[in-house]
C-alpha cells in the first residue's frame with residue numbers, strides 16, 4: 376500500500392507546479408496523468424507577456440506573478456540541468472495609428488512604464504519585419520518550453536515513484552471514515568486535488584463551476600529570414616524556438632468546435648504571420664489544444680463545499696504559464712496552512728451555483744462499494 380498526503384490528478388502546468396510546491400514543502404504526493412500529447416500545456420507556446428491585447432492592458436497581478444514564475448522556472452533549470460525559460464523582449468508591432476497613439480500614451484504611465492522600453496525611442500529596423508507603423512519592446516517577458524519541462528519533471532517523477540502515467544478512474548476512489556481516500560486498493564491519500572485542465576467539465580464534484588473549454592491552435596514554421604532574439608506580436612505572436620523554427624499562435628474558438636486541427640486556423644495564422652514578415656516560411660506542424668477558460672477569466676482554486684478533502688486547481692485559461700507557479704504557492708498555503716486563496720481565484724465566489732445532489736455526493740463509501 377502506498378501512503379501519500381496528496382493524490383494530484385493531472386500533470387499539466389497546474390498539476391506540475393502544485394506537485395513541485397508540495398514536494399518542496401516535504402509532502403508525499405502521487406500524480407496520476409493521462410498521457411495526452413495535445414493537452415493545453417503541451418501545445419502552448421509558453422509565452423509570458425505582462426501587457427497584451429489591443430487595449431494594452433496590464434495582465435492581472437503581473438508584477439507579482441511574473442517574478443514568481445521566473446524564479447520557479449529558473450529553479451527547475453538548476454535542478455534538472457536544462458534550460459526551459461527564455462527571457463526575451465516581446466516586440467509589439469502597431470497595427471494602426473490609433474493603436475500606436477493609445478499604447479505610446481499609456482506606456483508613459485505607471486505601472487506600464489516598468490514593463491516597456493522607452494516608447495519615444497525610434498524603433499530600429501529589423502530584417503524581415505514589417506514595421507511601417509513602428510512598435511515598442513515589452514520587457515520582463517519571454518517564453519517557457521513547457522512540453523520539455525513537463526517531460527523532464529514527469530521522467531523524474533516516474534523514476535522516483537511520485538508520478539504514474541494512468542487515467543484516474545472515479546469508480547476506484549473509496550472514501551474512508553476519517554475523510555481520507557483509498558484509490559484502486561493500492562493508494563491511501565489524505566487529500567485529492569484535481570488539476571485536469573479542460574477535462575474538469577466531466578468531473579462530477581466540480582461540474583457546477585463555470586469552466587468553458589476554449590480551443591486554440593498553433594503553427595510551427597521554419598523561417599530563415601527572421602531574427603531569433605525577440606518575440607513578435609501583432610494579432611498573433613511569433614516565438615523563436617531556435618534553429619530557425621518559430622511557433623505562431625494562437626487561435627481562440629468557443630464551443631462547439633471540431634476536435635483537432637483545422638484548415639481555417641492554418642490560414643488565419645499564416646495570414647497573421649504574413650502581416651508581420653515579408654520573409655518566406657514553411658509550415659512544419661500544426662497543433663490544437665483546449666484551454667480551461669472560466670466565465671470571469673480568473674483561475675479556480677479551493678475545496679469542494681461538502682467534501683473537505685477534495686480540491687481543485689484549475690481555470691488557468693490562456694495564461695497558465697505565467698500564473699501557475701505563484702498560484703501553486705497560494706494553493707499550497709490553503710492546503711497546508713489554511714490561508715484562504717485570494718478572493719478573485721477562490722471557488723467560493725461561485726458558491727451560489729452549487730447545489731448538493733447526486734453529481735456532488737462524493738466518492739463511494741466502503742459500505743456502498745462492497
Ligand SMILES: Cc1cc2nc3c(=O)[nH]c(=O)nc-3n(C[C@H](O)[C@H](O)[C@H](O)COP(=O)(O)OP(=O)(O)OC[C@H]3O[C@@H](n4cnc5c(N)ncnc54)[C@H](O)[C@@H]3O)c2cc1C
Pocket residue numbers: 384385386387388389390407408409410411414415416417418419420421422423541542543544570571572573574590591592593624625626662663664665666667688689690691692693694695696697
Ligand atoms: C493553442 C494554445 C496556446 C497557448 N499558449 C499559451 C501561451 O503562450 N502562454 C500561456 O501562458 N498559456 C498558453 N496557453 C494556455 C495554457 O496552455 C493553459 O493555461 C495551461 O496549459 C492549463 O494547464 P492545466 O494544467 O490546467 O491543464 P492541461 O495542460 O490541460 O493539463 C491537464 C492534465 O490533466 C490530465 N488529465 C485530465 N484528466 C485526467 C484524468 N482523469 N486522469 C489523469 N490525468 C488527467 C491531462 O492529460 C493533462 O495532462 C495556450 C493554450 C493553447 C490551447
